[in-house]
Structure formats: structure tokens, C-alpha cells
Amino acid sequence: MKLMKAVVVFLVVALLAVPASAEFDFPEFDLGGKTVNIWCWYDIELDERIAEVEEMFNVKIATPQVEWERQSESYMSRLLAGDSEYDIWYASHEFAIPIMKDGAFYPMNTILPEEYFENADPHLKAMIDNLILDGNIYAFNSMHSAMNDMSFFVWNKSLFEREGLPDLEEAYYNDEWTWELATEIAIKATRDTDGDGIVDQYGFSEVYPWSFVLSHGATVVKQDDSGKWVFSLDDDDALEALQQLYEWSHVNQVVEGDWFQTPFREGKRAFANMPAWMLWSLADEIDDEYGVLPYPKGPSNDYYVAPTEVLNMFYIPANSANPLAMAAIVDHLMPEADDYFYDVIEGQILGQAPDRASAEIMEDAILNWDGQFDIVRGFAGATILEEALWSILSGEKTPAQGMSEVKQQIQAAVDDLLN
Template sequence: MKRILTVSLLVLTLIMSAAAVSAQDYVPSPGVLSPDQVDFGGAVITIIGTVDEDTFAEGTIREGRLEEAMELFNIGGIEFMFRPSSEVVMTRIVTGEATHDIIHRDWRNEYYNMAGHGMLLPLNDLLGDDYYDYLYPTDSIIHQDILSVGSNVYSFGHLYGSNWRPTALVYNRSLLEREGQPDIYDLWTSGNWTWEEAEKIIQNVTRDTDGDGEIDQWGIAWRRIDYAIYMNNAQFVKKDADGKYRYGWADDDAIWVFDKIAEWYREGYIVPKELDGSNRIKNGTVAMQFGSDHAEGGQANNGDTLIYAPIPMGPHADRHIYPEWAVKFASIPVTAENPEGLIALHDFLFRKEDFDFDSWFATEVNERMFNRESAEHLLYALENWQGDVEWVNGLDSPDVNIRFSDDMDPLFRGIEPVRSYLEAKGPTAQAQIDALFGQ
């Protein structure tokens, strides 16, 4: 549904007089036009995706910017289409309706389908290296490495900044202490947090604690067990040096880690799937849980201390992997009439200085990390993320169905033979990948 922002001339004048300092302080990113170089001639701008007028509400860091932008860029109105279906977005582009659209959303919504089939404008000639070098490293990696297709860059914008939480795992320090096991924090900081050490821990803590003959404490939660594949950086899709995308789950790194998870499940070190609901990290019955981007409250229900830590390294990994699951982007439709102006408008609305790391980090520690070790790991993860992503999310497309997460359960539980199962998926998956990227 469209929600239209209208501002009367009187209100606009009052707002502009109060916000003049903000507009004067704005400096465009390198290679981006300044507001006085753009004139939309009273056109209506549509911003599509995961932002709406609340992003610019009173009390936010962007308060007043919509009104400023309407005056400075000569905009007749700003409309928001909040999380429309992918079909709606692509229909606007195909029918030529998207002449003044800015797409601002995450990659699960047909990004690659649009980029690979000529619906998004290549930005190579509009934004140079000076622009992308100016961004926070996270944003630069996303735009130039993850979201580029072939030799073209289609995305831009200050979207993540330095303020986000990489996905890793959370572990129960108190449980490890009770069981006489090494602290994962100590293993990590000494450079020894590997799959071998993880295996020793889960073997030693999995047991029957009350003597009734039933296992009631495990090494690993079933919850988000699919994130364990990133021990070995197993990627559903891999991007080769020449920019071509290929199916990756038939590679040795994927075969090894799927086999290892299945082995752990068969041996009983992972919570049985049917017992998942009552045996997660907060229940105090598991040593670790994959797929967490914070300390899960810092405390289990029984008072045990919980710590946010890296995923251990498998034999094919040379560093800790942090798979981001929903990469954000801003793009311009290929049908845009004034793409340079739309880029300038987005740069004015979403600025690099919007990301106040110190205040954000203080909030994270107070609300999500709760202890020094978790906070220290968050800093490390932010500094060491190298563009790791969860490709099965980015390639979730209704027309090109290459996501089969539900089919992973039989592999994790050791029901299906890993190599033959994953290799059999290869030809179909590769054909679908080729179709998605137009390669």
C-alpha cells in the first residue's frame, strides 16, 4: 500500500528554517551530486522496500530530512511502498512505471533475478571506486563483491555502516565449567577453536544427568543446526574468480561438514529433532547453539551464563565464518529517468554519519551481549567479516526454486547418504542458477 507524504508550504517553510543547519552540514559522498545539482521538477518519488515514513519520524536521527529533500530536490511528493511483493516491484519496472523509484530492501526479494535480467541499472559509470572506498567496509563488500553480477555493480548506499551483528553461535559457559570442559572463549582467543575441540566438548558433555537412562544434556541444540555447515564454509552457491556462479554443495568442504553433522546426530551429541522445543540454549540443557547473533539474554533459564562466540573452524576453513542471512541493498531501476538524482536523494536521506558506533555498541552491550566476552567477540566479528553470506536466503526466488532447506533435515539426521544426495541435486541446481543469473 502506498502512503503519501504531503507537506504544506507553510509547514515546509517552518521546518526548513529549523532544519537549515542540517541541510547546510550535509556533504555528498564522493561522486554523488549535491542537492543543488538535482531538480526533479516536482515529480513524485517512490521508495520501495523496508523503509517508510517512520524511518524519518520525530526523535530519529533522520527527522526532518524528507521535508528538506522535497524542498532541495524540487520533489512533489514522496511515496513509500512498504515490503511489496517481488512481482509488484518487477511489474513496475517492466511496465515503465518505475521512472522515479528507489529500491531499498534486502536480497531475498528477487535481487539477483532483477540484476541478472537487466531490470536494475548498472552503476559502474555513475559511481566509481572513490565512492565505494568511502563507504564503511561492510557496505563496500556487500555492493562490490556480494551483489555485483558479472562485471557490473548494481547496488549502493550507506545501509549497514558499522552497526550490525554477525551470525555465529552462543554457548553455555556454566555447563562447560560443571563438566570440566575448556571455555570456548579461551579456545577462541588462543587460536584453538576448531571442529576437533568442538567435537571433544560435545562428546564429553552429552550424558544422562539424572540417572533415568535417558540422555537429557547434549552438546549441540537442534535449533538452527543448519548454521553448523559454516564451520567449513560450505556454500550452496559459489562465485568463481571469473564472476560465474556455480552450485557448491557437491564440493569436498560441503560433503565433509554435512557428513560430520550427520555423524554427531547419529552419535546422539545433537538434540533429537523431536525434542528441540524444550532443549535449546535458554533451557540450560545444551552446551552450544548455532545461528545466534547475540548472547540470547546472557543467561539461561536456570541462571547459567551464556556467551556469544565464533563458529568453530572446520578442516577446509582458515578463519571463523559469519554468514549474514539477509543482505540489504539500494538499487535504481533501469527505467529511471534521473538515476544520478535518485542516487543523490538516497545519499541525502541515508548518510554515513547516521551510524554512531559508540552509542550503538553501548546499546548492544546493555541489551544483547551482557558480558565482556560477548562484547569482545562482537567487535572481533565486525572487524573480521569478509563477505560471508547465507546464499540459500539470497537465492530464494519463486520462479527459480533453488532453495531446499527443508530437504537438509534428512542429511543432518543421517537418513540420506550425503555425497550421492548432494551430487544428485547438482545438475538441476546449476541449471536454475544459470537461469537466475542469465549465465
């Protein structure tokens, strides 16, 4: 299916083309020909800007790559060995959070003025604010928006037309895209299509459970009035979301598939649950027409939510020889303030939105995002939590039972990570 380079995209990015951070005049730096390593898990492809920075700072920029799953280990090893004095680290929050309390990162609020953060673009500020730990700001800039790993519902328009199912763009704009409607559609779509007595078409492939919980206004953990991080999957809105997942999987039996959403790509699912990065290649992997939606609204939702799975941010090592200079390098490598979201988001929407309506909906999602993400993603209690989840989805335990049984264990892991 061809991607439509819709005119709406230019309207989208015009709205988003606002300063990424407050105007701040960094002093001039001469780093005497030092080599600064900007670590990331992929090629950051900023050659032209790197050349400018090298001349401006009298510095050599290297861009070594770290293995995705070894970010925590690799960065901490460099710090302990004293090799990170001229490092800049790009890290996913699931690998950054575990080493924050170990003193891995420089507190940027001690060298950058409060106005730098307070006057930041609201979207970037939300990313920064949600990664503050113990009152310190460690994550201070990003090459990505929260949309990079934002989770969406993708619907198979061709299947909907074949099955006589309702237009979900109309439902979205009429504020009718709800759990109830998603359930009705999934039940109708789940059937034996070739008469062999075996169901081969379903409503959903795998529904990402924690993203679904986040989309309902719930969280795995939250801060109480004292600032302590506490387990919160036993809150009512979380239990409602877990109950809905159980009903889809076990009662309605409309879920069958895998994390990669393979059956959706084969045209055999009404819905797929996908992080935005999967949308880059989806048009080449599916023959059917499709559209992009946020998560359906549940009983605790006042508005649509598309949560993000990962926040990728820049950090400066705690032993930096010149943390302000490293921050200045990052600032100069990023787009000009007025072009920041134009550069960061325009290409993503152009490359991911299959049509005009999807582009508008993705615009709504990024404008409405205000911090829905899982701060403890991949933490020490994740395995225990997954086991509890599957006991709920299988009907072995109710959501309340499953969460109450692991609450103390998860809280202990949360204490080690955040408190």
C-alpha cells in the same frame, strides 16, 4: 540478564568509524515537489533526515512498506506497471537476485564514478562486490551492516559452569575454538539431568547447515575461471562440513531442537546457532548467562568465521526518472561518511552483546567478514537441496552421494538465476 554497556564498545566503534563510501559531490536537484517512495519491509524511522532531504531536494518522501516475502513480486509489478519512476527500493538479496537478470534494477556503475565504489569502506565494498552480476553494480548502499544477519554460536555460560565445561572465551583467544572442542563439549553436555531415563539436555539445538558450510570456507555456488557460477557443495571443504553435521546429528546424537533455538532459551542446550537479530531480545528470553562466539574452526579454516545469511541493500528501479537524484537522496539519508559505521554498528553491539568479551568477539567478526554469504539463498533449487541435506543428516546417504545426485538439477537452477 542485564546487558553490559561495556567501555569496549566505544573502542569497537572507533575502529569502525570510517567512511562508508568515497566522497562524491552530487549535483543539486530540484524535483519539483515529486513524491519519492522509499520501499522497505519495516518502518525505517528516519523522520529527521527525511525532513532535511525534502527541503533540500524539493521533494516529498513517502515510506510505504512491502511484505517481506513479496519483495520480488511487488517491486517487479511496480516496474512493469510504470509506477516506480520515483521509487527507491530496499531489498534483501534473496529477493533482489531473482529479478536482477530480468532488468529490474538500474546499473549504478553507469552513473556513479568508479572511485565511488573503489574508495568505499572495505566492509561496505565487500557487500557491494558480492552482489555484482554480469559486471554491473546494482546494490550501492545499505542501512545495515553484514552483522545484521550474521550467524553466531551462542554458549550457555551457566550450563557450562554447572557441567564443569571449559571457558570458551579462553579457547577463542588461544585459537582453540574448533570442531573437535565443540564435539567434546556437546558430548559431555548431552545427558539425562533428572534421572528419568530420557535425555533432556543436548549439546546443540538445530545447527544451521548452510551457515555452517559457509563458515568452513565453502559455498553453495562459486564462480569458475570463466566467470560462470557453478555448484560447489561437492568441494572437499563443503563435504567436510556436511560430514561433521552428520556426525553431530547421527553418530554423536548431540543435536535436538528447532530453528528458533527454543531449548537453548530454556537452559537445556550448551550451544545455540543464531542470526544476530535474535540477540536483540535474547537477554529477556533466557535466565542463564550466555556469551557470543563465531563458528568453531574446522580443518580447512585458517581463521574464525561468522557468515551472514542476508545482505540488505538499496536499489534503484531500472525505469527511474532520475537515478542519480535517487542515489543522492539515499546518500543524504544515510549517516555522514565519518559516522556511518559508528551509527550502524554501535547500537547493534550495545543492544546485542551480553558482556565485554562478546562485544570484542563481535567486533572481530565484523572486521573479518569478507563476503561469506549464500548468494542463492531461497532460490529455485532450495527444496531439492534441503531434501539432499536431510538424506545426509539421517545417514541415508554420504555427503558425496547426496551432493552428486542433485548436482545437475541444482546447476540448472543456478544457471537460470545467475548465468
